[in-house]
Amino acid sequence: MQEFIERSIFTEEHDIFRHSVRDYIEKEIVPNNAQWEKAHMVTRESWEKLGANGFLCIQVPEAYGGMGITDFRYNAIFTEELSRSGCAGPAVGYPLHNDIVLPYLLDFGNEELKQKWCPKMASGEAIAAVAMTEPAAGSDLQGMKCTAEDKGDHYLVNGSKTFITNGYLCDIAVVAVKTDPTLGAKGISLLLMEAAMEGFTKGEPFHKVGLHAQDTCELFFDNVKVSKGNLIGKEGEGFKYLMHELAQERLVVGIGAVGAAEGIFWKTLQYTNERNAFGRSISQFQNTRFKLAELASKITMARSFLDQCTALHCAGKLDAAMASMIKYTTTELQCEVADECLQLHGGYGYIWEYDVARAWADARVQRIYAGTNEIMKELIARKFVGK
Numbered sequence: 001m002q003e004f005i006e007r008s009i010f011t012e013e014h015d016i017f018r019h020s021v022r023d024y025i026e027k028e029i030v031p032n033n034a035q036w037e038k039a040h041m042v043t044r045e046s047w048e049k050l051g052a053n054g055f056l057c058i059q060v061p062e063a064y065g066g067m068g069i070t071d072f073r074y075n076a077i078f079t080e081e082l083s084r085s086g087c088a089g090p091a092v093g094y095p096l097h098n099d100i101v102l103p104y105l106l107d108f109g110n111e112e113l114k115q116k117w118c119p120k121m122a123s124g125e126a127i128a129a130v131a132m133t134e135p136a137a138g139s140d141l142q143g144m145k146c147t148a149e150d151k152g153d154h155y156l157v158n159g160s161k162t163f164i165t166n167g168y169l170c171d172i173a174v175v176a177v178k179t180d181p182t183l184g185a186k187g188i189s190l191l192l193m194e195a196a197m198e199g200f201t202k203g204e205p206f207h208k209v210g211l212h213a214q215d216t217c218e219l220f221f222d223n224v225k226v227s228k229g230n231l232i233g234k235e236g237e238g239f240k241y242l243m244h245e246l247a248q249e250r251l252v253v254g255i256g257a258v259g260a261a262e263g264i265f266w267k268t269l270q271y272t273n274e275r276n277a278f279g280r281s282i283s284q285f286q287n288t289r290f291k292l293a294e295l296a297s298k299i300t301m302a303r304s305f306l307d308q309c310t311a312l313h314c315a316g317k318l319d320a321a322m323a324s325m326i327k328y329t330t331t332e333l334q335c336e337v338a339d340e341c342l343q344l345h346g347g348y349g350y351i352w353e354y355d356v357a358r359a360w361a362d363a364r365v366q367r368i369y370a371g372t373n374e375i376m377k378e379l380i381a382r383k384f385v386g387k
């Protein structure tokens with residue numbers, strides 16, 4: 001796939017890795033995606049294969065069974081290539097495990113938790129989720145109701161979570177709970193909960209507008225006994241940890257957004273060259289040329305800003321406002337690109353078997369999760385306008 005602009009943040013080693021990722025996706029992901037969409041989930045086997053091929057949790061230190069590759073650009077390449085392929089379910093579920101859940105364990109988990117779960121996450125034996133959202137609390141996380149009552153050596157967890165990515169297949173979940181319901185943010189803690197714990201049940205995967213190969217579902221906790229050893233970090237610090245990791249989560253969403261926009265742009269360009277109307281290819285109409293020119297310009301700007309943000313993140317300098325800007329601008333662009341590309345496909349654009357139909361449906365949620373784009377604007381305004 002052609003690049004929109006020279007990618008100065010990557011080296012030759014990164015390019016070699018990119019080619020191996022592309023190869024893998026072409027052979028192991030693309031041929032299976034339609035079947036996974038029908039099943040509303042990928043297979044467990046696909047996770048294990050990814051692990052065996054070294055694409056899961058590459059940043060896990062060798063001491064915990066990983067490769068200890070802490071250069072985030074490799075993770076970025078993996079997400080980017082998955083998204084460019086148009087297999088959006090896998091492009092969301094696998095990176096969530098690698099780059100969104102694992103950091104909680106690595107940055108704040110105790111030794112025992114790391115020893116137990118990092119090797120299994122890296123091999124694909126354990127699939128991970130993160131559960132913050134509740135039926136009555138999404139943007140307003142502090143309003144969550146899920147409680148973890150202190151019972152001495154363990155917590156008793158009651159409540160439910162909803163819209164959980166990887167929820168149906170997950171073996172473990174980092175769950176945000178209220179250890180002190182009388183407090184707001186300071187009453188929130190994070191627990192590593194195991195799906196096998198008694199009283200932990202799951203709903204059926206939701207039938208979503210898009211991301212059909214993603215097993216998004218509800219999680220229910222009915223008097224689940226969770227050992228104090230499963231507390232991530234310190235009690236009452238959960239909200240702080242969430243805020244700490246959300247910058248990377250939002251960057252990952254941006255990486256997916258630009259990758260998906262690029263992927264569908266090139267497919268649409270090809271389609272407009274091949275489709276004829278009024279005796280010529282539709283790419284020769286001025287409207288088509290101008291639409292593609294507009295989209296190419298906007299994608300080039302987004303790619304440039306995104307690579308800059310990835311470099312800032314690698315240097316530990318990506319702040320909350322910048323992460324929000326990248327998430328907001330790139331996901332809005334992804335939806336615009338998908339919509340314009342669908343229009344250029346005419347009626348075929350509305351048929352599910354066409355990549356552009358899926359790109360259109362898959363794009364929409366990007367403006368909603370990982371913090372809605374309205375919340376992103378709030379966070380940006382806080383920096384530039386004040387509280």
Ligand SMILES: Cc1cc2nc3c(=O)[nH]c(=O)nc-3n(C[C@H](O)[C@H](O)[C@H](O)COP(=O)(O)OP(=O)(O)OC[C@H]3O[C@@H](n4cnc5c(N)ncnc54)[C@H](O)[C@@H]3O)c2cc1C
Binds near residue numbers: 130131132162365
């Ligand atoms: C497919 C999918 C996967 C998801 N995966 C996960 C996951 O893995 N883990 C997880 O914990 N959650 C997940 N979510 C949940 C997601 O993060 C929430 O849906 C999102 O944060 C919005 O919360 P909500 O749905 O409760 O909407 P609400 O918070 O009720 O928002 C409704 C509307 O009000 C607006 N609004 C709310 N507050 C403000 C404000 N202060 N200013 C301006 N506008 C505001 C919102 O922007 C939105 O437009 C997922 C959701 C989906 C659909």
